[in-house]
Amino acid sequence: MCFFTILLGISCVLYMNYQVGPSEKKAWRDRSRPGLSRVQDVKEILLFENLESSFSSSQVSTEDPEKGFVIPNDGGDPDFYGVMFDAGSTGSRVHVFHFVAADGSPPTLLAELYNYTKVGLSKFAKKPEEGASSLKPLLDAALNFIPAEKWSSSPVALKATAGLRLLPEEEADALLEAVYQLFCDSPLHVEVKEKSITILEGNMEGIYIWFTLNFLLGVLGSSDKSTVGALDLGGGSTQITFVPNSPDTLREGEKLNYIDTFRFLHKTFKVYTHSYLGLGLKEARLQTMKLDHNIISKKLQPTTSKGNVFYSSCLPPNTTHSWEFNGLTYTALSVSTDIGAVYDECRSITKRYINDMNVHSPPEVYSMKFYAMSYFWTRGSEVHLIVCNNVQEKPFLCMDMVFISTLLTKGYGFEHDAVLEICPKIGKFEVSWALGATIDLLHTHWDHLAKET
Incomplete structure (x- = not known):
């Protein structure tokens, strides 16, 4: 404590x-998928596994990302993912959450991928396209973490905090629009704009x-x-x-x-x-x-x-x-x-x-x-x-x-x-608003699916 x-x-x-x-376990898996770039300018990748397993230094490398690995999901079916971008005043972060829920029970968090840059989106107030491009390494990291067959059912959203709140409205809107286009061009599921790209x-x-x-x-x-x-x-x-x-x-x-x-x-x-x-x-x-x-x-x-x-x-x-x-x-x-x-x-x-x-x-x-x-x-x-x-x-x-x-x-x-x-984390997971926002995003996604069926 x-x-x-x-x-x-x-x-x-x-x-x-x-x-x-x-200490957080750092891991990375390179699936060598066409069209995905390796993360180069992102500062760190942290993978948290909610599993009672121990790792020796020979199993997980913090030096070479190609030697990292992800424990296979053995929590049951169905499992699902949610992707949340946090555009803060001091940098941009991505959280990818892996859940499992069965028999109508509350979801259990299995794993989280956390990745970040130290350049805030608001720095690109005059260059919105460059701002969106600054998030692409984070988006690629999310895609490398989520199995390809889960991409289309995994919703993605960005919520900006104080940094964008302080910008003039037209500059903030231009940045958000550029990010929305980046998401729409990705294979992830994107909800309507007002649910996907917002100033929190x-x-x-x-x-x-x-x-x-x-x-x-x-x-x-x-x-x-x-x-x-x-x-x-x-x-x-x-x-x-x-x-x-x-x-x-x-x-x-x-x-x-x-x-x-x-x-x-x-x-x-x-x-x-x-x-x-x-x-x-x-x-x-x-x-x-x-x-x-x-x-x-x-x-x-x-x-x-x-x-x-x-x-x-x-x-x-x-x-x-x-x-x-x-x-x-x-x-x-x-x-x-x-x-x-x-x-x-x-x-x-x-x-x-x-x-x-x-x-x-x-x-x-x-x-x-x-x-x-x-x-x-x-x-x-x-x-x-x-x-x-x-x-x-x-x-x-x-x-x-x-x-x-x-x-x-x-x-x-x-x-x-x-x-x-x-404590910066509870158990093995970081405490941030992103998890709560992702649960909210997933509920929106599920509500839309229910209406379609």
Whole structure:
């Protein structure tokens, strides 16, 4: 089990107690099918098998993809696949899920192929065809994973998150249209456009990841297990989703339009869910820097900063560091003179930014069990102990952790000693909204099939 304990003091110190599960199994099978290109510019392929099997180093190679393999499906018939593309602000990913369901029972997830690039689709805002082409290696990886006889019955969809939400509507629409044409030219099943290519609304992103989490935990449909809450932190937005038990939470949530429903099997769940655009890790870092810069610039005469260069209170004295986001490079110039004051100054400007975003604090978060995903995990797992004067290798890590802790405590309302579980996967599967979205996509596909018969 993985835990994230929030401890705040006079210096920037966050203790991260975590335990990483078994390393992901990397595998690849090359079927040498005509017309399929080998993956060259995709960063990594991860294959997760829901099978009680062990692998020796001689059986699975992480060096040569041709030596990898896929365990044959022995879960029964019928088995089926779903393909979900996640176009995020920091990169594009594909998830291919392999399920089996028999005798009317709920589907069981057998395996997942996960693959990604580090170039966000929004980077191609002015060149939509190039944006679609950037997804082709991911599409080829999906086709290599799915048996050819299953292609035509395996639906594919793309859902874009915060990166495309921030683009002008005409640019986002052009990108989505180009991707839709790419899918239509593939041998996979493609639903109508509005079901296949969409910008994922923030509340649905939260609901999907909540579903994924509770599906993998095996609590959905259980009469003796309670659901857990989900916290997600992406590059451009953050989401909170849970099933409220308190009438106060329901009442406040309904006033804010934060209450939604989600159906699974024969049960409908009423959930509290909201997405805060602008409070993703990368976007918040940028906007906090801009706010900090505007305040600092008024004190400095004359100012020498311009363009994408910002004064920052969140770096140690006499340091300058750059970072990239959405295809642009930003530079932060430290203005701190006292290393001991960095944490307080950074947290002060971070609190001001979060306060401006009007984050609602649900009344019952302190009494519920929550899992935190995405950047909550990746930042927390990078170090055990984070101090604001240690920036040689990860100059923005302290700033990011100050933001995370402030978001959790001053935003969502968690206590300073709250314990969050931050495992990146449940069992052998990654926790992401893509699984929930794929189940939703498959239901749409099955509904259409039922109408045709």
